[in-house]
Amino acid sequence: MVYLNGAFLPLEDARVPVLDRGFIFGDGVYEVIPVYSRHPFRLAEHLQRLQHSLDGIRLANPHSDVEWRELIREMIARNEGEDQYLYLHITRGVAKRDHAFPKDTPPTVFMMSSPLLPAAQALREHGVAAITAPDNRWLRCDIKAISLLPNVLLRQLAVDAGAAETVMLRDGFLSEGAASNIFVVKDGVLLAPPKDHLMLPGITYDVVLELAAAHGIPSRVGPVAEDTLRSADEIWLTSSTREVQAITRLDGSAVGAGEPGPLFQKMDRFYQDYKATIMRQPSL
Numbered sequence: 051m052v053y054l055n056g057a058f059l060p061l062e063d064a065r066v067p068v069l070d071r072g073f074i075f076g077d078g079v080y081e082v083i084p085v086y087s088r089h090p091f092r093l094a095e096h097l098q099r100l101q102h103s104l105d106g107i108r109l110a111n112p113h114s115d116v117e118w119r120e121l122i123r124e125m126i127a128r129n130e131g132e133d134q135y136l137y138l139h140i141t142r143g144v145a146k147r148d149h150a151f152p153k154d155t156p157p158t159v160f161m162m163s164s165p166l167l168p169a170a171q172a173l174r175e176h177g178v179a180a181i182t183a184p185d186n187r188w189l190r191c192d193i194k195a196i197s198l199l200p201n202v203l204l205r206q207l208a209v210d211a212g213a214a215e216t217v218m219l220r221d222g223f224l225s226e227g228a229a230s231n232i233f234v235v236k237d238g239v240l241l242a243p244p245k246d247h248l249m250l251p252g253i254t255y256d257v258v259l260e261l262a263a264a265h266g267i268p269s270r271v272g273p274v275a276e277d278t279l280r281s282a283d284e285i286w287l288t289s290s291t292r293e294v295q296a297i298t299r300l301d302g303s304a305v306g307a308g309e310p311g312p313l314f315q316k317m318d319r320f321y322q323d324y325k326a327t328i329m330r331q332p333s334l
Contacts, residue, residue: 051128051129052064053124054066067144076197079103081100082136082291085126086329094115103193112156122161131166136161136162139158139160140157143157143158177305177309177314179213180208180297182300187218189247192247192249192251204228205229214297217279217285219279223276224243231243235314238268241274242255242274253290254289257324261320267317293321296309296311
């Protein structure tokens with residue numbers, strides 16, 4: 051079941067008019083929320099990021115946090131699977147094609163659930179490959195906008211190369227992955243690019259830094275130069291659906307020893323333990 055503009059209905063019955071500004075202009079935002087054992091993960095933070103994105107495109111939030119929580123609870127209940135991920139999609143609504151914002155137009159609100167599958171054991175044991183490419187996106191990457199064509203093209207570069215992700219570089223510095231945040235480990239210190247307009251503020255990114263602080267792993271948030279990335283002892287990618295994964299090959303060359311490193315092994319364990327505490331909390 052999916053949710054569309056006030057109704058729960060089968061996916062095959064969901065329809066959006068062709069003049070929806072999401073279809074015409076990509077004028078909208080989205081959010082992805084992982085669900086473990088029917089518990090939404092870091093829901094308050096996801097709703098806060100959704101609000102930031104809506105504010106960034108000057109679109110009023112169609113629901114209060116209380117209403118979102120109720121819709122999310124209902125969506126989880128109406129779909130099978132203990133582990134899911136929810137996709138929320140809000141556009142500026144249906145109006146004649148004109149770049150200027152329409153007046154008094156209700157937004158289009160869509161939500162669906164998909165199965166959330168754990169990472170294959172082989173990925174945990176061996177890591178994944180990635181490539182690099184220039185970051186040619188716009189300058190408001192902190193908005194989780196539905197107009198993702200640059201990310202699609204950059205991610206396809208990775209697919210074409212048989213890799214899992216494209217790591218983006220802008221003006222000689224690391225920004226993020228095409229569909230992930232990127233961490234670098236150098237000389238025992240966890241390095242993270244700053245949360246600014248050039249990267250999406252990842253929820254998992256925050257969790258990793260919190261866990262590093264809680265477990266005494268030295269970390270530093272700040273610009274990460276390209277040469278630091280290329281000489282890294284470890285590189286990780288993080289996202290809501292992929293959690294934390296080790297990048298063990300970059301542009302065809304081994305990262306560190308070419309296998310998931312010791313800090314990744316610790317962080318993966320810390321992350322899984324943290325998830326288990328979420329699962330034991332009361333439901334919405």
